[in-house]
Amino acid sequence: DAGITQSPRHKVTETGTPVTLRCHQTENHRYMYWYRQDPGHGLRLIHYSYGVKDTDKGEVSDGYSVSRSKTEDFLLTLESATSSQTSVYFCAIGSGTDYEQYFGPGTRLTVT
Amino acid sequence: AQSVTQLDSQVPVFEEAPVELRCNYSSSVSVYLFWYVQYPNQGLQLLLKYLSGSTLVKGINGFEAEFNKSQTSFHLRKPSVHISDTAEYFCAVSDRGNKLVFGAGTILRVKS
Numbered sequence: 001d002a003g004i005t006q007s008p009r010h011k012v013t014e015t016g017t018p019v020t021l022r023c024h025q026t027e028n029h030r031y032m033y034w035y036r037q038d039p040g041h042g043l044r045l046i047h048y049s050y051g052v053k054d055t056d057k058g059e060v061s062d063g064y065s066v067s068r069s070k071t072e073d074f075l076l077t078l079e080s081a082t083s084s085q086t087s088v089y090f091c092a093i094g095s096g097t098d099y100e101q102y103f104g105p106g107t108r109l110t111v112t
Numbered sequence: 113a114q115s116v117t118q119l120d121s122q123v124p125v126f127e128e129a130p131v132e133l134r135c136n137y138s139s140s141v142s143v144y145l146f147w148y149v150q151y152p153n154q155g156l157q158l159l160l161k162y163l164s165g166s167t168l169v170k171g172i173n174g175f176e177a178e179f180n181k182s183q184t185s186f187h188l189r190k191p192s193v194h195i196s197d198t199a200e201y202f203c204a205v206s207d208r209g210n211k212l213v214f215g216a217g218t219i220l221r222v223k224s
Contacts, residue, residue, distance in 0.1 A: 048210075
């Protein structure tokens with residue numbers, strides 16, 4: 001998985017609780033992305049980062065925030081989880097030069 | 113905004129038969145095109161990409177795709193599939209930036 005880890009890999013949480021997912025890379029890539037995968041929708045971009053402390057919204061950013069204080073770490077936070085945020089979350093990285101993205105193994109989040 | 117349409121949600125095929133997975137995109141500007149594969153409970157892996165040059169692109173595992181600008185299509189083909197090709201396949205497009213828009217995915221089921 002191109003030196004990308006995600007933690008936790010599985011999480012069950014209750015509605016209304018905050019949740020933070022972590023993505024860690026060892027490739028020193030500039031770009032990092034958070035996607036969610038839902039049946040029938042493919043992957044949809046939540047937020048992305050183009051450098052330390054530089055982030056921008058994606059297609060489905062409502063209810064999510066991100067932070068990137070170091071090149072290697074990109075955090076996704078659900079401030080108050082809802083059942084509609086039950087999904088599989090993927091982190092991806094990219095160098096920005098070949099336009100490829102490399103994906104992590106995913107985090108399965110269930111909000112009850 | 114760009115969009116990607118994968119015309120078949122599922123494609124069943126017998127082992128050793130040829131297969132085509134169809135992808136159309138909406139952008140009228142120059143684009144980069146990608147096909148990714150996702151095996152069960154794993155992240156996405158790049159199969160092939162088109163950035164420029166020859167419109168016939170060869171990828172890993174015997175897959176190839178043809179870029180057709182006039183029809184805004186990027187169909188994926190394999191002349192003879194194996195059981196191990198059973199997976200979900202995603203087409204993605206970039207408008208030459210560093211963000212990808214994914215299609216909803218096509219599940220390829222190879223039967224013996």
